[in-house]
Amino acid sequence: MKVDEAEKVKRKRKLISVEENNLEHPLEPWLRMERIPHIWCPTCGIGTAVTCFIEAMKKVNVPRKDICVVSGIGCSGRIAGYIRLDSFHTTHGRAIPFAAGLKLANPRLHVVVFSGDGDLVSIGGNHLIHTARRNIDITVLCINNFIYAMTGGQLAPTTPPTAIATTAPYGNYEHPFNLPLLAASCGAVYVARWTALHVRRLTKSIGEAFQKKGFSFVEIICPCTTLYARKNKLGTGLDLMKFYHDNSVIAHGADPKDVDIQFQSEIKVGKFVDIEKPCYLDNYNQYLKQKLGDKFKPYGVSDEEKH
Amino acid sequence: MKYWRTPLDVDRVKIPHGEVHIMRERCKGCGFCVEYCPKGILELSSEFNAKGYHPPIVTNGALCVHCQLCEMLCPEFAIFCVLKEEEVDHES
Amino acid sequence: MKADPAGVLTGEHYLDGDKACAEGALAAGCRFFAGYPITPSTEVAERISERFPLVGGIFIQMEDELASIAAVVGAAWSGVKSMTVTSGPGFSLMMENIGLGAMLETPCVIVNVQRGGPSTGLPTLPGQADMMQVRWGSHGDYEIIALSPNSPQECFDLTITAFNLSEQFRVPTFVMMDECVGHMTEKVVIPPAEEIEIYPRRFTKKKPEEYLPYAYQEDLVPEIVKAGDGYFFHVTGLTHDERGYPDMSWEMQEKCVHRLLDKINKNAGKIFIIEEENMENAEVVVISYGITSRVALRGIQLAQKAGMKNIGRMRLLTVWPFPEQRIRGLASRVKAFVMPEMNYGQVVREVERCAAGKCKTILVPHGGGTVHPPETIYQAIKEAYQ
Numbered sequence: 001m002k003v004d005e006a007e008k009v010k011r012k013r014k015l016i017s018v019e020e021n022n023l024e025h026p027l028e029p030w031l032r033m034e035r036i037p038h039i040w041c042p043t044c045g046i047g048t049a050v051t052c053f054i055e056a057m058k059k060v061n062v063p064r065k066d067i068c069v070v071s072g073i074g075c076s077g078r079i080a081g082y083i084r085l086d087s088f089h090t091t092h093g094r095a096i097p098f099a100a101g102l103k104l105a106n107p108r109l110h111v112v113v114f115s116g117d118g119d120l121v122s123i124g125g126n127h128l129i130h131t132a133r134r135n136i137d138i139t140v141l142c143i144n145n146f147i148y149a150m151t152g153g154q155l156a157p158t159t160p161p162t163a164i165a166t167t168a169p170y171g172n173y174e175h176p177f178n179l180p181l182l183a184a185s186c187g188a189v190y191v192a193r194w195t196a197l198h199v200r201r202l203t204k205s206i207g208e209a210f211q212k213k214g215f216s217f218v219e220i221i222c223p224c225t226t227l228y229a230r231k232n233k234l235g236t237g238l239d240l241m242k243f244y245h246d247n248s249v250i251a252h253g254a255d256p257k258d259v260d261i262q263f264q265s266e267i268k269v270g271k272f273v274d275i276e277k278p279c280y281l282d283n284y285n286q287y288l289k290q291k292l293g294d295k296f297k298p299y300g301v302s303d304e305e306k307h
Numbered sequence: 308m309k310y311w312r313t314p315l316d317v318d319r320v321k322i323p324h325g326e327v328h329i330m331r332e333r334c335k336g337c338g339f340c341v342e343y344c345p346k347g348i349l350e351l352s353s354e355f356n357a358k359g360y361h362p363p364i365v366t367n368g369a370l371c372v373h374c375q376l377c378e379m380l381c382p383e384f385a386i387f388c389v390l391k392e393e394e395v396d397h398e399s
Numbered sequence: 400m401k402a403d404p405a406g407v408l409t410g411e412h413y414l415d416g417d418k419a420c421a422e423g424a425l426a427a428g429c430r431f432f433a434g435y436p437i438t439p440s441t442e443v444a445e446r447i448s449e450r451f452p453l454v455g456g457i458f459i460q461m462e463d464e465l466a467s468i469a470a471v472v473g474a475a476w477s478g479v480k481s482m483t484v485t486s487g488p489g490f491s492l493m494m495e496n497i498g499l500g501a502m503l504e505t506p507c508v509i510v511n512v513q514r515g516g517p518s519t520g521l522p523t524l525p526g527q528a529d530m531m532q533v534r535w536g537s538h539g540d541y542e543i544i545a546l547s548p549n550s551p552q553e554c555f556d557l558t559i560t561a562f563n564l565s566e567q568f569r570v571p572t573f574v575m576m577d578e579c580v581g582h583m584t585e586k587v588v589i590p591p592a593e594e595i596e597i598y599p600r601r602f603t604k605k606k607p608e609e610y611l612p613y614a615y616q617e618d619l620v621p622e623i624v625k626a627g628d629g630y631f632f633h634v635t636g637l638t639h640d641e642r643g644y645p646d647m648s649w650e651m652q653e654k655c656v657h658r659l660l661d662k663i664n665k666n667a668g669k670i671f672i673i674e675e676e677n678m679e680n681a682e683v684v685v686i687s688y689g690i691t692s693r694v695a696l697r698g699i700q701l702a703q704k705a706g707m708k709n710i711g712r713m714r715l716l717t718v719w720p721f722p723e724q725r726i727r728g729l730a731s732r733v734k735a736f737v738m739p740e741m742n743y744g745q746v747v748r749e750v751e752r753c754a755a756g757k758c759k760t761i762l763v764p765h766g767g768g769t770v771h772p773p774e775t776i777y778q779a780i781k782e783a784y785q
Contacts, residue, residue, distance in 0.1 A: 023328055023330055025330065025384045025385070025387050026378075026387055027384055027387075028384070031384065032633065032644070034642075034644070035644060036333070036384065037333060037383065038383075040382065041335075042335035042336060042337050042360065043335075043337040043338070043339070043382075044382055045382065046382065047381070047382025047383055047384070048339070048379070048380055048381070048382045050382075051378075051379055051380075051381065051382070051384065052379065055379065064629075065627055065628065065629035065631070066627050068626045068627070070473070080633065080635075081633060081635060081644065081645065084631050085631055086626040086627065086630065086631060086632060086633075087631075087632075087633045087634075088473075088476065088633075088634055088635075089633070089634070089635035089636060089637065089645075090469065090472075090473075090499060090636065091469070091495050091496055091498075091499050091636055093465075094465060094466070094469035094495075094496060094499075097433075097461060097465070097466035097467075097469035097470045097473065098469045098470065098472060098473035099473060100459075100466075100470050100473065101431065101433060101469065101470030101471060101472065101473030101474035101475075101477070101481070102473040102474065102476055102477050102626060103477075104431065104457050104459060104470070104474065105430075105431045105457070105473070105474035105475075105477035105478070105479040105481065106477035106478065106479070106625070106626065106627055108627060109477065109626055109627050126462055126463060126466070127462065127465075127466050127469075130461070130462040130466070196380075197343075197380075199376065199379035199380055200379070203379070236337075236338075237337060237339075238337060238338045238339060238342060241339060241342070241343075242342070280459075284457070288452045292452060292453070295452075295453055296452050296453070297405075297452065297453060297454060297455035298455075299430075299455060299456065299457040
């Protein structure tokens, strides 16, 4: 029996109660509701990370129009498309330099790079280390699901040894990155790691990283059910969340060298690095002022602010 | 609320009460909220939504303490909690 | 709109092409530069790193060309005129994000001081072998504007023109210099700021509720916004609709991508800058661009001395979009086109395509490394007359 389009819509509407039509989720003003439901799988943790991010943004003391979100390519790269801020969905791996350009050209903006482990650390690795070295004042939120999810489950630089991926069908024999160690050794001033289960601590950490002057890096470990969990027979995202519950250890101030993750091993979470260091623009303005005196026209400072 | 001993600040601290709202059509049945509700008042219903998932239902709304863990854990923006009058209950 | 006097170094100078290009960028209002050193374009970056702190711009040497072009596109979305410079190998690296710039419709300028190629090639010697790459380098269908100066003065002038065109058409615009023009020192006259016309960025005046990032005007160019103004816009490299949201259907591909081509092609008349001489009764037309045009002049003089008359000269200051109609029109009444190029045949293919067999097309190739000997052009003109 053929059902025409109008009939289909009518039937769908009947299922949604009148009561539900009048409900508005508190995060809706921050989301591009015309694009919800999002594309992420059931039990994927990226939605949870986005919820924590928006909760953190609600609390920071920064005008909403000054917050920008830049994403790369991948499941996590789709984040920019769902948040109602000035958001940019850029090319694979180049979210960080794009964000650096955005921030340096208008220092009043607060730029957040919200992307995935493959995007930021593999193809974007070079940009991560240099932007951290320069201490450019952006916040990088790296969703780590240990795999390249969007393209079907390939190996990522964070995939733990012996885990299975489509390009490592017999198991991974490479050494993975220890992301907090990478960020800290390159000069990031704030390095933390949380899982999608630690919602409140993650929200607080995102807020701290955002307010921190300089390059802040927060690794968010999220369950990936369709690829990582399925290929490694770990159940669903809920089973991964239970694993995080039983195996994550809060270790604030731990040495980043000691927080690597092996396959289904203990996960140390917490705030590992929180230091002070002048950021790129501070260095630029102060050093050149010293060298050029009055001839120097500082960048990002209006004439009124200068005097 | 039953205590094994009465806390010293029981007359100052009020336990909040919340009302859970579930947007059934958005739910993808992940079960995060059900698993991590500290009062255990959510469970996956046996009904289906239009997508074919089992959305949660509230089994005992009176016990909700407005912790908002369900709201924060949900990846689908499908559940949230509204603060109701704060309940002062230290005698029972 | 007139140029900002802070960036205009008014006066008569002796500058090489690279430095003149840097001055042109400053005069045009460029205040963000992200680049990576590569011979022979490094002098542009060096000049800008010296001058920007004095005029209120920001210079950053990025870790590679990929980061440079990504930062340039990002800075443009903060509302600042931005630019990068490179040469052949770096140009190849930049291609993906040039595509992003074209898809997001970002105004920015990329200068390619061409050198001998392919691969590492001849780093310190000229070439003109990136002319097809500038048009087709990134994947997919898109259109860009490319200019070709032949003197340091033109490096200054055409860099300003490039910024103006990129703002007018919201498209990455290229200045295709070559090592010879880049490292050649000549007199460059920089006029006072009031005499320099600047095309301002087409910011929208609509309110955030009414504004759609890719709703286009009659000239097929949408109005732009910048981050931080409360528009909460979203832009993506995916095929998108007028709201800027991804829409991956073939209908949207037709609407979104086809307009990127029409934007330049239908407005080509406003973009062309072509110098012509002696065309009314021309029997042979010598077409050239860049440094080769100066040698072509000499070749024409040799031919005229040898008695050949009616040699028309056409110099393309805008190589892309290519003047198809003009070439098609000329092809019916001339005997031949002679095209000297410092490559083994790139833009000449466009000439040949447009001539469509109605007249001969003779290429005078040269692998690069030095300019053509004028005799080769004279020989080709002679051949054309037979």
